[in-house]
Amino acid sequence: MISQIEPCACPSQSTMSSHPQATSILTIGLTTDTAALIGTHPDWASLAPPEQTAIQLRLEQSLNQLRQQLDETYLQHLGQMTDIGHDIQTDMLKTFLAQVRQNLGNASFGIVCLSPSQSQQFISPSWASPAIEQIFTDDALHARHALQPSTAWPLTSQSGASPIGWLVLETDTANGWMQSIQQTFIQRAIGQLANVLRSAEIWQQSQAQTQALNQKNQELAQVSKLKSEFLANTSHEIRTPLSSILGFTRLMQEQGFSPDSLRHKEYLRIILTSGQHLLALINDILDLSKIEANQMDLHWSETELEPICKTAITLVKEKANDKGVLLRLDRPEDCDRINADPLRLKQMLFNLLSNAIKFTETGSVGLRLRPDGQYIRFTVWDTGAGITPEQQASLFRAYSQLPQNEDNRSMGTGLGLALTQKLADLHGGWVEVSSTVGEGSEFTIVLPIAAASGIVQPTHQVPVEMRPTPTQPMPPVEPQTVKATIPARKKFRKASRNYHLLLVEDHQPNARLMITYLCKLGYEVTWARDSKTMWKSLEQSMPAMILMDINLPDIDGLTLTKQLREHDKYKDLPIIAQTAMAMTGDKETCLEAGVNDYITKPIDLTKLADTIRQYSDPGIDR
Structure with missing residues (x-):
């Protein structure tokens, strides 16, 4: 004591x-x-x-x-x-x-x-x-x-x-x-x-x-998890447009290319759009990887802001005109120069303007510059739908995309905001966001007017180029019906029409490819872009088979498959997973969820036809 x-x-x-x-x-x-x-x-x-x-x-x-x-x-x-x-x-x-x-x-x-x-x-x-x-x-x-x-x-x-x-x-x-x-x-x-x-x-x-x-160990496990997610997402994002490119190229090859064919011109437009999307994606992935590896070199120079801003506006002008969205530029005279990498500055502004137009159906989009002490604030504003606080929490995560309308669903890489934030960090600045649902959003890049200390600036001007801008997506494709005699190997269940297939796919070019090819083979295809449309279609007609995309905008295909298997009506319905998931163990994951088979993207059309024949039901005459 x-x-x-x-x-x-x-x-x-x-x-x-x-x-x-x-x-x-x-x-x-x-x-x-x-x-x-x-x-x-x-x-x-x-x-x-x-x-x-x-x-x-x-x-x-x-x-x-x-x-x-x-x-x-x-x-x-x-x-x-x-x-x-x-x-x-x-x-x-x-x-x-x-x-x-x-x-x-x-x-x-x-x-x-x-x-x-x-x-x-x-x-x-x-x-x-x-x-x-x-x-x-x-x-x-x-x-x-x-x-x-x-x-x-x-x-x-x-x-x-x-x-x-x-x-x-x-x-x-x-x-x-x-x-x-x-x-x-x-x-x-x-x-x-x-x-x-x-x-x-x-x-x-x-x-x-x-x-x-x-x-x-926790840090290593997190790094390993992020690496796996990055590889899986990268695989999916690359394989999706590649599937359209290879598929439509093969269709033209089989049909014999005709320059005067409107159908072939449409195929070429889809191939071009998918190729541009793939190029933009690869460039973004490379840029993001360089930044993560501390290998991104900024080429600093005294940059005039007026031509940079006007060029960024020009690059998105066509997309804005197609949607009837007005573009505005507000640059006061005291915001005339900044010490920055002109290519990366233009890239950041282009990313924000593209996103603003993508999510604005009517109204206007603008770029506003304001001095703020030793900084300049580049604000891209829009009169779009706005962003909820829950959505804002994941805005700057790589491959994260907000829900889009049907026409815009296949556009974007999901890397633009993440890359913009990291490029702003490299410039010694940051990105701010404010939004009101139903009124619009503002994204602001805040950059120092002078270069960050310790940065060695080159004495020469670096040429500035911009990546190609994807064109507008094609109009919605209506389901088609063509009858043909197709042999089958295995009988699973009764359907209203044994040639009726339900395609659940949110990527419009890939949906167009599969509809075109399957209708050519004699199938009738109903296209559902999301889970809501899928359930509505199932209420109207029982298909012979479901071709289920795994990566969907609302509920993923594996979850939908599990939900279908919980219903007695659909527990024996053949479901073929068609996905860009191609990592080790992905096929097993799909099979455990309840799918009958698995096709990877880019889709081999011959294999797709063989797989459908294996699971289709010949028991009903057409």
């Missing part, structure tokens, strides 16, 4: 400040009702052997009791393994001092700790107060330790280590053999303290290492 604190002499402030390397003693008073370990016999030799043995036995018992108390304190901390920041040494010193006081009741002891100015304090405020500090210099402590008998002892966890504190004998009434026994007890007690402190230090180090390893 720790008794109340007894005050001692405290030096003046000037004395304290004159010893920058000084240490302080915090003296704890002694209890008056505690029996002393050592008696008051004047002469140890005059004691009978049984008496000497009894005293030595009491000494060993006291040391054992001390070790037991230290071990209990240590074990208490072992039960708090998650709290490695708790100061074990403080509790050890408390326990140690309490036991010394209890067994050497005729002396006043204190624990000396390093002064707070040295950023190491081992005495808790709960049992010591700055009001009772007595200053000791390091030299004074070592001098007291060298006395015979000693009045100060360093407290360390191992031999040769720097002391974590000092045990100081402040008052002492012992003499003769009692003093010798006292010195022996203190030395052995300090040895026991050192052993436990060393174990505590090892435990704390292992805890810190374990925590660091756990943190590192």
Whole structure:
């Protein structure tokens, strides 16, 4: 038990400040009702052997009791393994001092700790107060330790280590053999303290290492997850337009190309649009990868803002005109120059303007420049549908796209905003967003007027070019019906028409490709862009088969498949997954969800036809 604190002499402030390397003693008073370990016999030799043995036995018992108390304190901390920041040494010193006081009741002891100015304090405020500090210099402590008998002892966890504190004998009434026994007890007690402190230090180090390893493992797991997601998303985004390019090229090859054919001209337009989309996607992926790898080099130059802004407006003008959206540019005269990479600045403005037009059906889109101290604010605003707070939380995540209308659903890479944010960061700026649902949105790029410090600027002007702009998507395709005799291998269930297929696909060019090809083979195809349209179509007619795209805008195809399998009516309905998922384990994932088969994009049309024949039902005459 720790008794109340007894005050001692405290030096003046000037004395304290004159010893920058000084240490302080915090003296704890002694209890008056505690029996002393050592008696008051004047002469140890005059004691009978049984008496000497009894005293030595009491000494060993006291040391054992001390070790037991230290071990209990240590074990208490072992039960708090998650709290490695708790100061074990403080509790050890408390326990140690309490036991010394209890067994050497005729002396006043204190624990000396390093002064707070040295950023190491081992005495808790709960049992010591700055009001009772007595200053000791390091030299004074070592001098007291060298006395015979000693009045100060360093407290360390191992031999040769720097002391974590000092045990100081402040008052002492012992003499003769009692003093010798006292010195022996203190030395052995300090040895026991050192052993436990060393174990505590090892435990704390292992805890810190374990925590660091756990943190590192979590970081590596997160990196691995992000890498897998990146590869899966990249595979999907590349394979989707590639499927349209290869598919329509094959159709023209089979039919024999005719320059005057309106159908072939439409095929060529789809191929061109998909190719431009694929090129933009690859460029964005490369840019994003360079930034993530710290390999993106900005080509700084003194850039005039008027031509940059006008070029960005011109690049999106055709898309705006097609939708009847007005474009506006508001640039005050005091926003005329900035030190930046002109290509990347134009790219950022183009990304924001393209997004604004994509999500604005009527009204206007504008670019507004405003000076703001040492910065310029580039704000792209629109009168579109607006963005909810929940949607804003994922705006700048790679491959994340907001819900779009049907005509725009196949446009965009999902990388524009993520890339814009990272390019702004490289310029020493940032991106802000504000939006009101039903009224519109504002995206603001804030860039410093002067180049960031430490950037080496080239002396030459870098040529500025812009990536090709995808053209408008084709108009919606209506389902077609063509009858033909198609052999089948396996009968699964009854359908209203065994040549009726339901295609669930949100990518318009791919849907057009599959409808064209399957109708040529004699199938009737109903096209559903999303889950809502799919369920509505199923209410009207039972298809012979569902061709299910996995990546859909509202509910993914795997979830839809699981929902279908929960209905008795659809549990045996053949479902063929057609997806750009091509990573290891993706096919197994699709099969576990309940699909009957799996076709990867870009779709091999011959394999598609063979797969459909395998699962179609010949039991109903046409």
